[in-house]
Amino acid sequence: MFKIAVLPGDGIGPEVIEEGLKVLSAIEDKYKLKFDVKKYPFGGEAIDKYGVPYPEETKNACLSSDAVLLGAVGGHKWDDLEGDKRPEAGLLALRKSLGVYANLRPAVLYPPLKEASPLKNELLQEGLDILVVRELTGGIYFGPRGTVAIDYGFKAYDTEVYQTSEIERIAVIAFEAALKRKKKVTSVDKANILDSSRLWRKTVEEISKRYPDVELNHMYVDNCAMQLIKNPSQFDVILTSNMFGDILSDEASQLTGSIGMLPSASLREDKVGLYEPIHGSAPDIAGTKKANPLATILSVAMMLEYSFDLIDAANDIKDAVNKVLEAGYRTFDLGKGIILNTQEMGDKVVEYVKG
Ligand code: NAD
Ligand code: IPM
Ligand code: MN
Numbered sequence: 001m002f003k004i005a006v007l008p009g010d011g012i013g014p015e016v017i018e019e020g021l022k023v024l025s026a027i028e029d030k031y032k033l034k035f036d037v038k039k040y041p042f043g044g045e046a047i048d049k050y051g052v053p054y055p056e057e058t059k060n061a062c063l064s065s066d067a068v069l070l071g072a073v074g075g076h077k078w079d080d081l082e083g084d085k086r087p088e089a090g091l092l093a094l095r096k097s098l099g100v101y102a103n104l105r106p107a108v109l110y111p112p113l114k115e116a117s118p119l120k121n122e123l124l125q126e127g128l129d130i131l132v133v134r135e136l137t138g139g140i141y142f143g144p145r146g147t148v149a150i151d152y153g154f155k156a157y158d159t160e161v162y163q164t165s166e167i168e169r170i171a172v173i174a175f176e177a178a179l180k181r182k183k184k185v186t187s188v189d190k191a192n193i194l195d196s197s198r199l200w201r202k203t204v205e206e207i208s209k210r211y212p213d214v215e216l217n218h219m220y221v222d223n224c225a226m227q228l229i230k231n232p233s234q235f236d237v238i239l240t241s242n243m244f245g246d247i248l249s250d251e252a253s254q255l256t257g258s259i260g261m262l263p264s265a266s267l268r269e270d271k272v273g274l275y276e277p278i279h280g281s282a283p284d285i286a287g288t289k290k291a292n293p294l295a296t297i298l299s300v301a302m303m304l305e306y307s308f309d310l311i312d313a314a315n316d317i318k319d320a321v322n323k324v325l326e327a328g329y330r331t332f333d334l335g336k337g338i339i340l341n342t343q344e345m346g347d348k349v350v351e352y353v354k355g
Helices: 013-031 044-050 056-063 087-098 111-116 164-179 195-208 221-230 242-255 294-306 311-326 342-354
Strands: 003-009 036-039 067-072 102-108 129-135 145-149 154-158 184-189 215-220 237-240 265-267 273-275
Touching (some): 056 087, 184 242, 195 215, 221 242, 294 342
Parallel strands (some): 184 237
């Protein structure tokens, strides 16, 4: 029996997680499976209850599970806490403790959402299917940082650090993924400025020699941000660092209609994974039932695929999402259509999963 630790978190986190779990139980019924699903406090909710964002009980549960499903964390209430005490610090600790260094963020345009994309239709002729492979447990998120008093005010610093082995293993993930797709990797860096990027580029070049069938090109991150809008169909797999991947995946998500559409899987060598929508806790819409649960529902599909090898079940969810959108149902972030609230959208997906 697969064991799943569920961390609903803050803001819209618990709202979208509820819908993800609904769909998971529809899959249980359909395929006569039984998942062991338990919720644990995490993020701001855990700070309020236990004073820390990633309590021991939650950590033990996550470390002994087959998969972790996360909503989102953070909110204004905790914004003034010191950096290492914030909900977001708990998220970094979670990723690090699980060792999930490979964050896959598929930016896929579901055909019925063409009108919801801000791109002109002519740019979407070939559809849009980009896999952002984001390094997740290194880089500037984890390098030395600090704030020190100086003569006038303060000096604050954060450090981008990458070592060869970290770049190699994420590059392998990107090339392997490309082999199963259009066989193209675009490695994104800032090698015209940063030493860490020059090591990144050199290391990716070395790994690429093992993959003669995969085309590799390099692109500076500023150009990539622009090219995503100018000509998104040039991309297949985007391989990049923790910070650049964070930014570029939010940008890519909007090309697919909304950030509320983008799921993610964070993986390591074995089958254990962390699954979460790429969006945050959206305090501006929390409690209004406006949150789009599809990113979380699609994260459940990624969990079924990557951690449990339940490919048919994963495809059922993706098909159901497409059918729901084809039938004209939308959450408010997706523009015109039959507007549903968060729960109604979850119910619709369940209806189509059942078939
Ligand atoms: P956000 O992703 O929460 O929201 C950005 C914008 O997108 C908002 O206008 C929001 O309403 C909208 N949005 C996000 N998800 C949506 C959904 N499912 N449906 C419809 N609209 C959606 O980013 P932010 O506002 O910069 O950050 C809010 C808080 O979330 C901060 O505390 C931040 O640190 C945290 N955050 C957490 C995670 C995470 O837990 N993985 C990710 C990003 C941000
Ligand atoms: C994300 C978020 C997180 C990140 C924050 C909340 C730590 O933006 O998952 O994309 O930057 O990784
Ligand atoms: Mn982000």
